[in-house]
Amino acid sequence: DAKTTQPPSMDCAEGRAANLPCNHSTISGNEYVYWYRQIHSQGPQYIIHGLKNNETNEMASLIITEDRKSSTLILPHATLRDTAVYYCIVRVANNNAGNMLTFGGGTRLMVKP
Amino acid sequence: NAGVTQTPKFRVLKTGQSMTLLCAQDMNHEYMYWYRQDPGMGLRLIHYSVGEGTTAKGEVPDGYNVSRLKKQNFLLGLESAAPSQTSVYFCASSYSREAFFGQGTRLTVV
Numbered sequence: 701d702a703k704t705t706q707p708p709s710m711d712c713a714e715g716r717a718a719n720l721p722c723n724h725s726t727i728s729g730n731e732y733v734y735w736y737r738q739i740h741s742q743g744p745q746y747i748i749h750g751l752k753n754n755e756t757n758e759m760a761s762l763i764i765t766e767d768r769k770s771s772t773l774i775l776p777h778a779t780l781r782d783t784a785v786y787y788c789i790v791r792v793a794n795n796n797a798g799n800m801l802t803f804g805g806g807t808r809l810m811v812k813p
Numbered sequence: 814n815a816g817v818t819q820t821p822k823f824r825v826l827k828t829g830q831s832m833t834l835l836c837a838q839d840m841n842h843e844y845m846y847w848y849r850q851d852p853g854m855g856l857r858l859i860h861y862s863v864g865e866g867t868t869a870k871g872e873v874p875d876g877y878n879v880s881r882l883k884k885q886n887f888l889l890g891l892e893s894a895a896p897s898q899t900s901v902y903f904c905a906s907s908y909s910r911e912a913f914f915g916q917g918t919r920l921t922v923v
Contacts, residue, residue, distance in 0.1 A: 736912075741850075741901060743903050743905070743915050743917055744903070744905075744914045745914070746911045746913070749911075787855065793909060793910055797863070798846075798861050798863050798869065799907055799909065799910075799912075800858050800861050801846075801912055802858070802872075803848075803855035803856040803857070804855050805854070
């Protein structure tokens with residue numbers, strides 16, 4: 701699985717959009733970009749994933765560059781409850797060998813009033 | 814639908830003691846995983862299973878054993894606990910894409 705690079709921490713004002721970047725320059729053609737978050741030592745929570753098209757769900761939007769070497773997770777209106785560590789993970793969707801996730805250090809997002 | 818349930822939530826062990834952590838999922842998922850998370854770090858994979866009766870080593874398997882006798886349960890055992898195994902342990906299950914995590918077991922070895 702390709703490695704990812706994320707900034708260790710970011711701040712965002714409550715109500716503003718939070719844009720979390722992720723670099724994955726060695727991503728392969730069949731690898732997806734996944735985002736999870738971990739709120740205050742709870743179990744990680746799935747947010748969104750995508751292959752090459754931009755994706756949106758009720759939690760967030762995922763923007764993947766055309767060359768797929770980087771992506772941005774967007775929380776459109778951040779709230780205090782979005783304060784968490786956000787993990788960007790790249791992985792083949794179904795490799796029939798366990799589909800395990802490899803976690804890096806993530807980005808610690810602090811949403812401030 | 815409870816998702817992924819871990820038992821116990823907290824435990825203190827003395828060095829050399831043994832214990833088993835239980836993970837149960839009610840989503841009929843084939844894949845299950847055990848991770849550990851040390852303070853300020855990301856999760857690291859200990860062992861995983863791709864189906865009932867199968868197990869495999871992850872990134873940090875030493876000092877741990879696992880069993881998957883039933884599809885819904887994945888057990889993590891510590892035969893002789895060491896202070897280095899003080900950590901928060903997370904279990905997860907998945908089908909092909911999204912993984913679901915339990916709320917963690919906070920283990921302290923003194």
